[in-house]
Amino acid sequence: MRTSRPPVIAEWILHRFGPMPETEAIAGDLIEQYQQGRSRWWYWREVVVAIFRGTWFEVRQDSGLLLIAIAMSWILNLAWHSVITPFENSLIDRYVFGPPGSPDIRLSTAFATFLIEAPLAIATGWTAARLARRCRIPAVFGMAGSLLVVGAWNVWKNTQIAWAADSLGRYFTFVWPFLLPIPLLTVLVLFGGGLLTGSPKRSIRT
Numbered sequence: 001m002r003t004s005r006p007p008v009i010a011e012w013i014l015h016r017f018g019p020m021p022e023t024e025a026i027a028g029d030l031i032e033q034y035q036q037g038r039s040r041w042w043y044w045r046e047v048v049v050a051i052f053r054g055t056w057f058e059v060r061q062d063s064g065l066l067l068i069a070i071a072m073s074w075i076l077n078l079a080w081h082s083v084i085t086p087f088e089n090s091l092i093d094r095y096v097f098g099p100p101g102s103p104d105i106r107l108s109t110a111f112a113t114f115l116i117e118a119p120l121a122i123a124t125g126w127t128a129a130r131l132a133r134r135c136r137i138p139a140v141f142g143m144a145g146s147l148l149v150v151g152a153w154n155v156w157k158n159t160q161i162a163w164a165a166d167s168l169g170r171y172f173t174f175v176w177p178f179l180l181p182i183p184l185l186t187v188l189v190l191f192g193g194g195l196l197t198g199s200p201k202r203s204i205r206t
Helices: 008-017 024-037 041-060 063-095 103-158 161-164 168-179 181-192
Strands: none
Touching: 008 024, 008 041, 008 181, 024 041, 041 103, 063 103, 103 168, 103 181, 168 181
């Protein structure tokens, strides 16, 4: 029997995102089997399966609450953008300088967008977690994933002219600074929902 610990990242992911009440028992069982000779790939696979099964169980148990939490988080998101976005565009136009189309102005615009929308990302994750309660993990993941997809879609939609006018390589060079804030904001949604902090997975309950 080997005494080495299982993959640290996989172990952290299991403890952080394993939503089922039996997470600690499953973690202990996986460590025991890993020390008896199971491979690292096997450990990673079992972690993914355990998280998927637990998340699916929570979705089935509280699907109505899950949909309400995601819907209310989206309402918050849309309300923010209806009020803040005009001011955001005005601030960027006023304070972000550089010749049109240069890499510097694109990066500056992306950085300004990230700073302005960071509080919204955190508030969105927090709202989904507070409202979902017993299905906090799938609610926050669902909100983060949907924001990631919608953000990427908006960037693609708003840059179709460049796509039509130029090659794929130059199009990517033009677009990537605008894509940069999207994964960063997605991480902040997870952080706001408590999935990347030291908060217990089930600290929000009735």
